[in-house]
Amino acid sequence: MSKSISGFSKLSKAKKIDWIVDTYFSNSEEAKTIIKQYWNTDEKIQQLHDEFIENTITNYYLPLGVAPNFLINGKLHTIPMAIEESSVVAAASKAAKFWLDRGGFKTEVISTTKIGQVHFMYRGDFNKLKTFFEQVKPKLFSDTASITKNMESRGGGITAIELRDKTNDISGYYQLHVSFETLDAMGANFINSCLEQFAKTFKNEAQTFNLFSEEEKQIEIVMSILSNYVPDCLVRAEVSCNVEDLSESQTISGEAFAHKFVQAVNIAEIEPYRAVTHNKGIMNGIDAVVLATGNDFRAIEAGVHAYASRKGRYSSLTHASVEDGKFKFWIEIPLALGTVGGLTKLHPLVKLALELLHHPSAKELMQIVAVAGLAQNFAALRSLTTTGIQQGHMKMHLMNILNQFGANDDEKQVLTEHFKSHTVSHNAVSEALNKLRSTGA
Ligand code: HMG
Secondary structure, three states, X not given: OOOOOOOHHHOOHHHHHHHHHHHXXXXXXXXXXXXXXXXXXXXXXXXHHHOOOOOXXXXXXXXXXXXXXXXXXXXXXXXXXXXOOOOHHHHHHHHHHHHHOOOOEEEEEOOOOEEEEEEEEOOOOHHHHHXXXXXXXXXXXXXXXXXXXXXXXXXXXXXXXXXXXXXXXXOOEEEEEEEEEOOOEOOHHHHHHHHHHHHHHHHHHHXXXXXXXXXXXXXXXEEEEEEOOOOOOEEEEEEEEEHHHHOOOOOOOHHHHHHHHHHHHHHHHHOHHXXXXXXXXXXXXXXXXXXXXXXXXXXHHHHXXXXXOOOOOOOOOEEEEEEOOEEEEEEEEEOOOOOEOHHHHOOHHHHHHXXXXXXXXXXXXXXXXXXXXXXXXXXXXXXXXXXXXHHHHHHHHHHHHHHHOOXXXXXXHHHHHHOOOOOOOHHHHHHHHHHHHHHOO
């Protein structure tokens, strides 16, 4: 029977673990062994990880893989990917290799604006609020000068502050809608600090604005927070080639493949049930690189899916066309990423991942991440429209199934060979392993 606990956060790590294993596990010693098995032997590294979050009891491993051969704007990259799902890294690698001989990926950053908002309530004359806003605006900038100084010296800062009337949606509701340029930083702390200062200044200055009545002076700040919806922090990645160059095998011509591929993308553009899965495949690539480079994949996910619904219907993030014998496949996606601050200087594997990518700027990372998404989608659609997804996916999943059945190294070797010419399924692996164990063949 579970029980609640007060003061858990104040316990030592050892005591937290004792409480967890005693409260929740029938075999507390076994649970403790598993928890400790994943501690780093280097105490400093373990302490670093303990301190990333709160109430840490152990580490949760994800594999870090690499996908080589990405030619992006003429420069070769090997892309780091942190992900638990088999076949994603292989698919990205295969797509990279395919486009390596066909001109590679072309990318461009379209815009880099990030948004934050102060949400507030005001009950009174909108014209007076507008006048107040114009009058207080210079002070909003000057009161945040100490926060923006360094960012401005690097070329960034606050780029616009707008007053927005949202009273059609909620009575009395207005916003300060603020645009920021945060350069190589994701910028969450910078943006939130600026917004909280705006809120203070706005509320305080309202007290002495002589056009306001006593009631109008009582501006109520609801909250001040950045937005993870960043439709103007946009990057584009594209591949293209002559249709006949798409053909790789005798089984399908370049024309037939291009036609089917474009149909598959068109379906994802109009059919939300398909679009969600289509975009999930894109996010396989995007999240894996975002995670490997120490960025916030929850923020990216939320922003990307909002963008996919911006026209009122959830739709594909990628697009494809065939015109004048040329196949074109591209993605436009909002990505607010950072290559300084946050985990980038702290997590040893994030540092390693960024060095592998030649220490990219945030703009360069946006392009690399968009490419990972496009490549992933290309690989998935290529499989879906030709062999079906299961063939390649199950081929990569074989090792997981063998591990589930406790296969030893020799069994793995024999069965990997066997399944080069047989279809992988859970049942087929189980039968083949049983046969191998009982007959040795
Ligand atoms: P294949 O043709 O059997 O692979 O493809 P291959 O053995 O001929 O090797 C060709 C290249 O693929 C290799 O070149 C590698 O680049 C890569 P090489 O290194 O030999 O010069 N590759 C590998 N890389 C690392 N480790 C491996 C490996 N094997 C091949 N073990 C493959 C096999 C799985 C790549 C192919 O079938 C494929 O791309 N399938 C798509 C898989 C996929 O999309 N997985 C994502 C998970 S499914 C999902 O969640 C999304 C989905 O629902 C989205 C949607 O619906 O749109 C599908």
